[in-house]
Amino acid sequence: MDLSNKVAVVTGSGQGLGLAYAKDLARHGAAVVINDVNATAADAAVAEIAAAGGRAVPVVAPVGSTETAQALVTAAVEAFGRLDVMVTNxxxxxxxxxWKMSDDDFDAVVGVHLRGTFTCVREAVLRFREQGDGGRIICIGSPAGQRGNFGQTNYSGAKAGIVGMVRTWALELQRAGITANAVCPVAVTAMTETLPIFAPFIDEAKRTGTLPPVIRREVGMGDPHDAAGIVTFLASxxxxxxxxxxxxxGGDRLALWSHPQLTATAFHDGGFGxxxxxxxxxxxxxxALESVGEKFPEEVVAK
Structure with a gap:
């Protein structure tokens, strides 16, 4: 797969999943704008991509504001002449x-995930439409946004909103040749290492170098690089x-989430009291009621 004619922005790409996406895009030929709030991490990511023969430049700024979104698009155009792919990670x-979540807890997460996705995609689409030859929007969601997750009102709400925006953008942008898709990854990162249900398996993986099949296949959780191929494919x-x-x-699994559908229907003349x-x-x-939350294999829960 040749992406040598593509230029991509990947937000939050100084480490973890974002870095995996950026490295895979660069490995397939794309030039990449690396974004992180940590200058050391951003510079290290650029250096790693350059050492492997790739092309990358850093933008150190927190995602959320229109100003950061504009800076990311400007960096792509000034360094590489155009923009083809926006990955909001x-x-x-x-x-x-x-009952313990503060306004600041809520606003901080929604500001980065939901507003940050909106502002970055808006600026990318303005550039795509100016160029006139399409583009790729790849937004990072989460299973928490699809099914909910205890203690994550802010995160689940933002991630659900991202998928909702993607569906709307797919409608709005189709005539311009711009695609919009969401990727909901599950990987061992600094974020998931804090989840107690996965801790024994992650500790074991640190000792052995591998996650067991029940995690890689049944849970669909692996290393960050396991989630990168779908991003590169969608960019192509x-x-x-x-x-x-x-x-x-995640892990050894790739799947499609269904869109919400009506699952049980009744009719009553004059409406329902x-x-x-x-x-x-x-x-x-x-x-016909739907379940909530992720359902894990008994082998995982019991551990």
Whole structure:
């Protein structure tokens, strides 16, 4: 797969998943704008890509504001002449249960994930439309946004919002040849290492160098580089007709998330009053309720 004619911005790419995406894009020929709030991490990422024969420049700035989004697009154009791919990966966590979550906890996470995705994509699309030959929007979501996760009101809400925006953008941008997709990765990173359910397996992987099959296949969780291939594919010409989709990726598993669909339907002439709903409930809706949260194999839960 040849991306030598592509220029990509990857936000939050100084380490972890973002760095894996940037390195894989560069390995396939794309020039990359590295973004991070940590100058040392950004410079190290650029140096690593350059040492492998790739092309990269750093932009050190927090994602969220229009000014940062404009700086990222400007860096791509000034360094490499154009922009073809925007990967919105930057993120932070401020995990707390609802009744302990402050306004600042909520605003900080939503500002980086949701507003940061919006501002970066908007600036990228303005450039794409000016260039007139399409583009690729790849937004990083999360299983937490698809199914919810305890203690992550802010994060789950932002990630769900990202997938909602992607579906809207797929509609709005199709005529301009611009695709918009979401990737919901699961990988061993600084973020996931804090989750107690995965701690024994991550500790074991640090000793042995590998995660067990139940984690890589059943949970779909692996190293950051396991999640990079789908980003590179979506950035390529091979994916020119793929838009409005949400992918699950991690470990040895790649899957598509379904879009929300009506799963149980009833009709009542004149509409439904509360008593009508109560009468209909056992036969139509009671057995059709959806589960919430991720469901892990018993082998994982028991450990």
């Amino acid at each position: 930057a993120g932070i966590l401020r995990d707390k249960v609802l 010409d091979e994916a020119k007709d793929v838009t409005g989709q949400a992918f699950s990726v 509360a008593d009508d709903i109560a009468a209909e409930w056992p036969t139509t809706f009671g057995e």
